[in-house]
Amino acid sequence: MEEMLASTRRFHELPREEKMAFYSRDVTRPVRYVSNGRLLDRAAPADWRDTLAFHVPDGGLDQQSVPPVCREVATEYLKQTLKLKNKLAELLSDAAGLNRDHLSTIKCMESQTMACHYYPPCPQPHLTIGSSKHTDPFCLTILLQDHNQGLQVRNHDRWVDMPKSAQGALVVNVGDFLQLITNDKFKSVEHRVVAQSSTTRSSVACFFGPGSENKYRLYGPAKELVLLGGDHVEPVYREVHLVEFLDYFKSNGSPLSHFKLS
Numbered sequence: 094m095e096e097m098l099a100s101t102r103r104f105h106e107l108p109r110e111e112k113m114a115f116y117s118r119d120v121t122r123p124v125r126y127v128s129n130g131r132l133l134d135r136a137a138p139a140d141w142r143d144t145l146a147f148h149v150p151d152g153g154l155d156q157q158s159v160p161p162v163c164r165e166v167a168t169e170y171l172k173q174t175l176k177l178k179n180k181l182a183e184l185l186s187d188a189a190g191l192n193r194d195h196l197s198t199i200k201c202m203e204s205q206t207m208a209c210h211y212y213p214p215c216p217q218p219h220l221t222i223g224s225s226k227h228t229d230p231f232c233l234t235i236l237l238q239d240h241n242q243g244l245q246v247r248n249h250d251r252w253v254d255m256p257k258s259a260q261g262a263l264v265v266n267v268g269d270f271l272q273l274i275t276n277d278k279f280k281s282v283e284h285r286v287v288a289q290s291s292t293t294r295s296s297v298a299c300f301f302g303p304g305s306e307n308k309y310r311l312y313g314p315a316k317e318l319v320l321l322g323g324d325h326v327e328p329v330y331r332e333v334h335l336v337e338f339l340d341y342f343k344s345n346g347s348p349l350s351h352f353k354l355s
């Protein structure tokens with residue numbers, strides 16, 4: 094984990110020309126470097142951060158497309174987080190009152206995207222934000238942070254600082270799509286990263302959602318949760334596929350209220 098953070102830093106601290114070989118705003122590219130990635134998506138403040146993003150295709154990443162400074166570590170880290178995700182899928186299925194294999198059977202966490210973020214010191218942190226407020230749209234996020242603070246979560250109408258991560262600790266976030274599948278049993282949480290004047294912060298977020306072969310598959314609240322034991326619980330959301338869900342997210346932020354059944 095320390096090595097993953099160190100190689101994230103190593104990439105972002107390369108000379109500009111070397112990083113620019115990976116620069117692209119084309120979200121279909123498996124490996125791309127971008128500055129202020131959400132700038133064109135919606136009317137939000139510019140994010141004071143750079144990101145190296147990996148979208149692992151079905152057949153796995155082509156090693157040659159990964160920057161040499163982080164090739165070995167990133168490949169291993171992707172493998173380990175995939176294993177952890179499989180374990181978490183079992184635990185979360187169980188905790189939601191579903192069969193242990195439910196979330197893996199419905200294939201809602203098969204795709205893996207990794208964002209290696211770098212937040213440089215900001216001369217006027219009160220005028221901007223490291224990462225603007227959002228909920229993660231997929232099912233699950235596994236987040237690794239260095240020892241610099243900045244991440245905040247929304248608790249009612251207050252922003253609360255996440256305590257510094259203990260060494261070796263990961264933060265696991267429920268995303269909007271999992272909230273929909275669990276019919277609000279699990280809640281996605283709004284979060285943001287504040288800009289800092291003197292520290293450089295690195296973090297690595299791995300996101301899991303339905304894979305490309307299931308991007309048009311309809312997902313809705315798990316039937317087992319809305320008809321549990323004969324006690325009828327109303328489904329909160331209508332069925333939706335990932336493409337429609339993400340389209341809404343890109344222009345408007347969290348899609349949950351939009352897909353609510355009235």
Ligand SMILES: O=C(O)CCC(=O)C(=O)O
Binds near residue numbers: 224284295296297298
């Ligand atoms: O940098 C962080 O700690 C959070 C990043 C984040 O929220 C995201 O990539 O969705």
Ligand SMILES: [Fe+2]
Binds near residue numbers: 227228229284
């Ligand atoms: Fe996030």
